[in-house]
Amino acid sequence: xxxxxxxxxxxxxxxxxxxxxxxxxxxxxxxxxxxxxxxxxxxxxxxxxxxxxxxxxxxxxxxxxxxxxxxxxxxxxxxxxxxxxxxxxxxxxxxxxxxxxxxxxxxxxxxxxxxxxxxxxxxxxxxxxxxxxxxxxxxxxxxxxxxxxxxxxxxxxxxxxxxxxxxxxxxxxxxxxxxxxxxxxxxxxxxxxxxxxxxxxxxxxxxxxxxxxxxxxxxxxxxxxxxxxxxxxxxxxxxxxxxxxxxxxxxxxxxxxxxxxxxx
Amino acid sequence: xxxxxxxxxxxxxxxxxxxxxxxxxxxxxxxxxxxxxxxxxxxxxxxxxxxxxxxxxxxxxxxxxxxxxxxxxxxxxxxxxxxxxxxxxxxxxxxxxxxxxxxxxxxxxxxxxxxxxxxxxxxxxxxxxxxxxxxxxxxxxxxxxxxxxxxxxxxxxxxxxxxxxxxxxxxxxxxxxxxxxxxxxxxxxxxxxxxxxxxxxxxxxxxxxxxxxxxxxxxxxxxxxxxxxxxxxxxxxxxxxxxxxxxxxxxxxxxxxxxxxxxxxxxxxxxxxxxxxxxxxxxxxxxxxxxxxxxxxxxxxxxxxxxxxxxxxxxxxxxxxxxxxxxxxxxxxxxxxxxxxxxxxxxxxxxxxxxxxxxxxxxxxxxxxxxxxxxxxxxxxxxxxxxxxxxxxxxxxxxxxxxxxxxxxxxxxxxxxxxx
Numbered sequence: 001x002x003x004x005x006x007x008x009x010x011x012x013x014x015x016x017x018x019x020x021x022x023x024x025x026x027x028x029x030x031x032x033x034x035x036x037x038x039x040x041x042x043x044x045x046x047x048x049x050x051x052x053x054x055x056x057x058x059x060x061x062x063x064x065x066x067x068x069x070x071x072x073x074x075x076x077x078x079x080x081x082x083x084x085x086x087x088x089x090x091x092x093x094x095x096x097x098x099x100x101x102x103x104x105x106x107x108x109x110x111x112x113x114x115x116x117x118x119x120x121x122x123x124x125x126x127x128x129x130x131x132x133x134x135x136x137x138x139x140x141x142x143x144x145x146x147x148x149x150x151x152x153x154x155x156x157x158x159x160x161x162x163x164x165x166x167x168x169x170x171x172x173x174x175x176x177x178x179x180x181x182x183x184x185x186x187x188x189x190x191x192x193x194x195x196x197x198x199x200x201x202x203x204x205x206x207x208x209x210x211x212x213x214x215x216x217x218x219x220x221x222x223x224x225x226x227x228x229x230x231x232x233x234x235x236x237x238x239x240x241x242x243x244x245x246x247x248x249x250x251x252x253x254x255x256x257x258x259x260x261x262x263x264x
Numbered sequence: 265x266x267x268x269x270x271x272x273x274x275x276x277x278x279x280x281x282x283x284x285x286x287x288x289x290x291x292x293x294x295x296x297x298x299x300x301x302x303x304x305x306x307x308x309x310x311x312x313x314x315x316x317x318x319x320x321x322x323x324x325x326x327x328x329x330x331x332x333x334x335x336x337x338x339x340x341x342x343x344x345x346x347x348x349x350x351x352x353x354x355x356x357x358x359x360x361x362x363x364x365x366x367x368x369x370x371x372x373x374x375x376x377x378x379x380x381x382x383x384x385x386x387x388x389x390x391x392x393x394x395x396x397x398x399x400x401x402x403x404x405x406x407x408x409x410x411x412x413x414x415x416x417x418x419x420x421x422x423x424x425x426x427x428x429x430x431x432x433x434x435x436x437x438x439x440x441x442x443x444x445x446x447x448x449x450x451x452x453x454x455x456x457x458x459x460x461x462x463x464x465x466x467x468x469x470x471x472x473x474x475x476x477x478x479x480x481x482x483x484x485x486x487x488x489x490x491x492x493x494x495x496x497x498x499x500x501x502x503x504x505x506x507x508x509x510x511x512x513x514x515x516x517x518x519x520x521x522x523x524x525x526x527x528x529x530x531x532x533x534x535x536x537x538x539x540x541x542x543x544x545x546x547x548x549x550x551x552x553x554x555x556x557x558x559x560x561x562x563x564x565x566x567x568x569x570x571x572x573x574x575x576x577x578x579x580x581x582x583x584x585x586x587x588x589x590x591x592x593x594x595x596x597x598x599x600x601x602x603x604x605x606x607x608x609x610x611x612x613x614x615x616x617x618x619x620x621x622x623x624x625x626x627x628x629x630x631x632x633x634x635x636x637x638x639x640x641x642x643x644x645x646x647x648x649x650x651x652x653x654x655x656x657x658x659x660x661x662x663x664x665x666x667x668x669x670x671x672x673x674x675x676x677x678x679x680x681x682x683x684x
Contacts, residue, residue, distance in 0.1 A: 052617060058647050084647040085291035086683040089324075095486075101527055103486045110406040112379040116488070118567040120530045125571070128618035171569070230617055251483070253420055257362060257370055260334060263326065 024146035027160050027181055033072055034186035036138040038215045039241030041067040043261055046236055050129040053229035059083060060127050063262040067245045073098050076250035077137055080262040091255045094119075096137050107255035114255055123173050129232035130223035135204065143167060149178065154190060158183040174202070185209070185216035201227045213241050292321040292684060299402040299677035302655075305446050306457030306672075308348070313444050314401045314677055315347035322358070333363040348444060357411050370418040375411045378429060380479050380490070382523045382534035384610060385625065386579055388559045389492035389521035389538050391477060392429075393499060395438040400445050400656055400670060402677025410438060424482040431475040434467050436514060437499040448669035450597070451507055455663055455672060464501045465513045473497075487526035492538070494519040502554035503544065515553045516543035531566025548585025551592025556584040571614035579606040598664040605631045606666075619644040623654075627667060634660030634668035653678040 022030070048060040061083040067076045079092040088109075095103040102122075106115045122134040144164040152159050159180040166172050175198065180190035187209060193202035208220035217239055223232045249259055299314030307313065322340040329335070340358035360374035381390040385408075398407035412435045419426045440447045442460030449456035467473045475496030482489055494517070501512035521538035537560045545553035558581070565575030583589055586602040593599055609626045621642040628635040640654030655676045660668020 050617070056646065058644075084683060086293065086650075086681075088291055101530065103527065110377070111409045112377045114380075116525055116532045116534075118527075118531045118565055118573065121567040121569045124567070124569070125618060228617060248420075251420075251425075252481075252488075253370065253418065253425065257336075257364075257372075263336075 024148040024162055025141070027148065027162060027186070028141050028144075028146045028164070028179070029072065030186045031179070031181045031188050032138060032141055034216065035188055035218070037068050037071050037075070038217065039068075039213070041065070041243060041245040042239065042241045043243055043245070044236045044240075045238040046234060048127060048129055048131075049233045049235075050127075051231040051233075058128065060129075065245055065249065065259075065261055067247055067250060069247070075137070076247065078250055078254070078262070080258055089258065091258065093250060093255060094137055095250065098140070102137070105252070105255060112256065114252055121171075123171070130202070130225045130228070130230050131204075131232055131234070135223070151183075152180065154180050154182075157189070159189060169196075182216075187216055187218060195227070201225065207233075212239050215241055290321055290323040292319065293681050294319050294684075295404075295679055295681040297403065297677060297679040299675045301673070301675050303672045303674045306442075306455070306459065307446050308443050308458045313348060313673065313675055314403065317345040317347075319343045320357075330363070333365055335361065335363040337361050368420045370420075372416040372418075373414075375413050376416065377409045377411045378414065378416065378477075379409060380427070380492075382490075382525045382536045382563070383561050383579075384563060384565070384575055384577060384608065385627075386561055386577060386606070386608065388536050388561060389479075389490075389494070389519060389523065391475075391494045391496065391499060391517075391519060393435040393437050397438050397440060397445055400440075400673060402654060402656060402675060402679070404652075404679065410435070424480050426481075427477075427479045429477040431477075431496070433469050434473060434475055434497050434514065435499075436464070436466065436497070436501075439464060439500055445670065445673050448664045450664070451504075451510060453596070455669065460510070462501075462510045462512060465505060465511060467497055467514060485526075487524060490523045492519065492521040492523070494521075498542075498554060504552040507552075515545065517541065518543055528564070529566070531564055534561070534563045536561045548583075548588040549592065551589075551594075555586075555589050558582045558584065565610070571618065573610075573612050575608075575610035577608040579608075580604070581606070598662065601631045603631065604666075605629060629666065632660065632665035632668065633662065634658070634665040636667040636670070648683045649681070650683070651678065651680045 044064050046062050046064055050058040060081065063080045063082065065078040069075060075096040077094040077096065081087045081090040090109060091107040093105045097103070101119045104117045104119045106117050107113070108115065123132045126133050126136050144166050147163045149161040149163040152161050159182055162179045162181060163176055164179060165176045169175065173195070174193040175196045177191050177193040179188050181187070182189050187206065189206045191204040192200050195201045202225045204221065204223040206218050206221045210217055210219050218236065220233070220235050245261070295318045297314050297316050297318070298312065300312050301310065304310060320340065320342045324336055324338040326334070326336045338358055338360055342355040342357060344353040344355055346353060356375055358376055360372050360376045362370065362372040364370050378392040379390055381387055392412055393410040394408055395410050396408070412431050413433060415430045417428045441462060442457045446455055446457040449460055476494070478493040480491045496517060497514040498517045501514050503513045503515040505511040505513050518541040519538050521536065523534065523536035525532065525534040537558070540557045540559065542554050542556045544550070545555060548555040559579065561577055561579045563575065563577035565573065567573050581604040583600060583602055590599060606627060606629045611624045613622045614620065615622065623640045625638040626635065637657040638654065640652060642650060642652040644650045653676070655674070657674050658667050658670040660671055662668050
């Protein structure tokens with residue numbers, strides 16, 4: 001009897017069709033881990049190009065540091081601005097929490113001011129582009145209900161289509177969004193956002209990926225908001241994982257004196 | 265003790281000469297600013313109080329010596345062609361060397377802008393120098409803060425973090441003199457402009473007069489708590505040496521304070537308190553010197569969505585030994601309130617993909633019946649080019665109150681800045 005049980009379990013585990021049968025919630029959780037929690041910490045340079053309706057570009061360059069306190073849970077972010085030059089040395093720091101509002105700080109070097117900023121509006125734009133604060137640090141999976149809407153192909157790769165509907169629609173700008181999640185890497189490759197009228201108005205799309213230290217990694221992504229007439233491209237470089245960032249680095253001390261990890 | 269700041273300049277020069285040009289990246293801006301008066305006044309120029317061109321250069325360099333101490337040199341210098349004062353000024357806003365001798369200690373030595381405390385444009389425990397003339401006439405907010413020549417040591421322990429700032433030469437505010445901004449002259453009992461002839465006498469440069477400012481702080485959960493201590497001098501000349509000669513001095517001051525800041529009701533709340541101990545007028549019975557006082561701020565700010573944020577603050581300032589203060593007033597001299605109250609409101613809205621910034625900051629005192637409004641509108645044409653226009657509007661029932669005295673300095677300004 002025991003033998004049969006083990007056999008059945010072995011067959012279930014080895015059968016790709018059955019192993020594939022993840023629930024929508026599991027897919028979203030794995031996708032969050034793959035995209036927002038890669039490694040235990042990380043560092044990257046980010047170039048963000050914001051293009052308006054008339055084709056005028058604005059460019060932001062920054063260095064990002066991230067430390068996971070627990071996988072899928074609390075995280076700390078440190079964003080050091082290099083460009084535009086009027087905000088160079090400015091630092092934005094976030095302590096992401098699993099419940100309640102995140103803690104956010106802004107350091108303004110010209111007046112040596114450490115400012116605390118309210119974070120109740122997560123859908124506001126990050127640095128003036130299409131990406132929101134939530135796009136940058138991740139939306140809590142419990143803020144939406146998830147439904148597996150089917151399978152699809154995107155640029156020759158198999159993806160899950162997940163329909164996400166906000167639990168509380170009053171504080172977001174969309175009625176729902178469809179995430180295209182790569183079946184192999186679990187990276188979210190495309191997000192289509194629908195407004196309250198049901199129109200597809202906003203798209204986030206991954207343009208280029210690579211594998212760094214065995215971790216599937218996004219190199220380039222683009223976001224477009226047709227309502228705002230705005231496009232934003234982000235390009236990551238100098239990406240490193242598991243560099244041993246200390247939690248103590250995400251403190252006021254390092255707002256005023258940037259650590260060697262961000263200076264260039 | 266000027267040798268202190270010069271030594272920084274020498275260090276900077278030595279490093280600069282040993283440095284290949286490409287190793288140092290320099291940024292900055294060129295700015296033109298004009299501010300027109302919209303009320304008559306008795307200051308030097310009646311039609312404007314801001315007309316200037318400014319070039320700022322800033323940079324930082326990590327020299328390749330003693331790298332285990334992570335040394336960094338930073339500087340920010342300006343050339344100001346000031347059409348109001350009709351002079352060309354070279355300003356060093358920053359020339360500092362910072363290093364980390366051990367894992368738990370940071371040191372910053374030289375000229376630097378220093379800020380701490382939780383108030384928004386209200387300061388209790390931040391006793392670093394300020395320039396209200398710049399603030400009132402439409403220069404960028406950056407210029408409200410003046411740099412200090414200081415040694416700042418920071419110690420980080422598991423228990424708490426500490427900053428200790430030593431300022432060898434007393435750092436004073438850039439006080440209103442009547443040349444650019446008219447004010448209520450308590451000795452003349454009237455609003456005075458250019459005719460004011462006040463002398464501000466600074467304390468002697470002795471070791472005893474070294475100013476010291478200490479902050480101990482700790483983050484508990486999402487809350488930031490801090491304790492402050494300051495021993496130095498009033499930043500404004502709040503003591504009279506000789507009334508007829510209009511000679512003023514900066515009385516000795518100690519401040520003990522505390523603050524708390526953290527999330528509340530979907531926003532950020534802050535509280536800060538300070539006890540100002542006027543060391544040369546302990547009983548409050550010397551009418552020539554500012555009395556001790558207690559100051560308290562409570563504030564709250566939040567995000568209303570749609571790139572609109574709002575902040576409110578309430579400040580109460582109590583003059584201690586008030587009966588002694590009242591007794592010391594001469595006949596007919598307007599008395600300050602025992603409990604001065606001040607409210608502020610900040611509204612900020614970003615529009616057009618955060619390229620347009622519309623802001624309003626209001627100071628309003630229900631006890632002094634005066635107010636100061638600072639509306640502004642900024643437009644970022646490109647990453648490099650930005651234009652800001654705004655106004656400084658003062659109003660008050662009486663001539664002698666904090667903002668009422670500036671009633672004739674209302675102005676509108678425009679600044680165009682090119683960043684590089």
